[in-house]
Amino acid sequence: MTAAVSCRSVSRVFRRGSLPPVVALDSIDLDVQPGEFVAIEGPSGSGKTTLLGVLAGIERADTGRLTVLGHDMGRLSGAELARLRRVRMGLVFQSFGLVASLSAGENVALPLALDRRAATERRDRAEAALASVGLGGLYEARTDELSGGQRQRLGIARAIVAEPELVLADEPTGSLDNETAASILDLLAQRTAALSAGLILVTHDPSSAARADTRYRMRDGRLSRESDA
Numbered sequence: 213m214t215a216a217v218s219c220r221s222v223s224r225v226f227r228r229g230s231l232p233p234v235v236a237l238d239s240i241d242l243d244v245q246p247g248e249f250v251a252i253e254g255p256s257g258s259g260k261t262t263l264l265g266v267l268a269g270i271e272r273a274d275t276g277r278l279t280v281l282g283h284d285m286g287r288l289s290g291a292e293l294a295r296l297r298r299v300r301m302g303l304v305f306q307s308f309g310l311v312a313s314l315s316a317g318e319n320v321a322l323p324l325a326l327d328r329r330a331a332t333e334r335r336d337r338a339e340a341a342l343a344s345v346g347l348g349g350l351y352e353a354r355t356d357e358l359s360g361g362q363r364q365r366l367g368i369a370r371a372i373v374a375e376p377e378l379v380l381a382d383e384p385t386g387s388l389d390n391e392t393a394a395s396i397l398d399l400l401a402q403r404t405a406a407l408s409a410g411l412i413l414v415t416h417d418p419s420s421a422a423r424a425d426t427r428y429r430m431r432d433g434r435l436s437r438e439s440d441a
């Protein structure tokens with residue numbers, strides 16, 4: 213079985229002008245198996261978003277070795293990283309990351325459009341993804357007509373529409389009230405489990421993290437495993 217993620221001694225240092233360098237990732241080791249739900253907790257500024265960015269191939273590691281879904285990320289070109297991300301990963305963001313000029317359904321279909329799927333397939337799969345997150349019939353809705361919880365359901369639908377093998381979620385419930393957050397988290401866990409996809413959830417919320425198979429804590433760029441959840 214190929215691991216979803218194998219991360220060995222990965223570091224990332226930001227250098228800006230004459231400012232002291234910031235070690236955002238300090239020799240990170242992380243393994244995620246297919247279908248595993250991993251939670252990463254840690255204070256603001258500890259490197260969580262940088263880690264997800266490196267795993268997604270949005271940013272590159274400075275040192276170390278990173279394999280994601282069987283690919284040595286250091287060997288892929290920018291275009292290959294973008295394609296891997298689009299076709300085999302799903303990303304969910306705290307601020308939803310929706311495109312206001314597109315309808316709800318068009319937002320969900322976006323990864324398929326970028327992958328040049330036919331219009332009818334895009335529509336059918338987006339409708340199915342919408343239904344699976346409880347937004348059936350809202351294909352034509354404008355995103356600014358939706359509540360925060362509905363927008364994040366849309367974010368999840370977009371993340372899963374291409375049936376990814378790995379889902380990366382960066383504080384996906386950070387902008388939502390507690391009750392909505394709990395239902396969104398349930399949905400995210402349920403939809404990724406339905407795909408047998410790995411899920412890496414970055415969160416501030418211990419009760420969210422408690423649902424994960426494996427819990428890690430991030431502090432000053434270092435990742436440590438917590439006692440098994």
Ligand SMILES: Nc1ncnc2c1ncn2[C@@H]1O[C@H](COP(=O)(O)OP(=O)(O)O)[C@@H](O)[C@H]1O
Binds near residue numbers: 258
């Ligand atoms: N593009 C960047 N340029 C310079 N410093 C950055 C950049 N991105 C993040 N950092 C710094 O790296 C550290 C980790 O940031 P981040 O990964 O966003 O943490 P978290 O998501 O845990 O809040 C912080 O000190 C942050 O200021």
Ligand SMILES: [Mg+2]
Binds near residue numbers: 260261262382
């Ligand atoms: Mg962050």
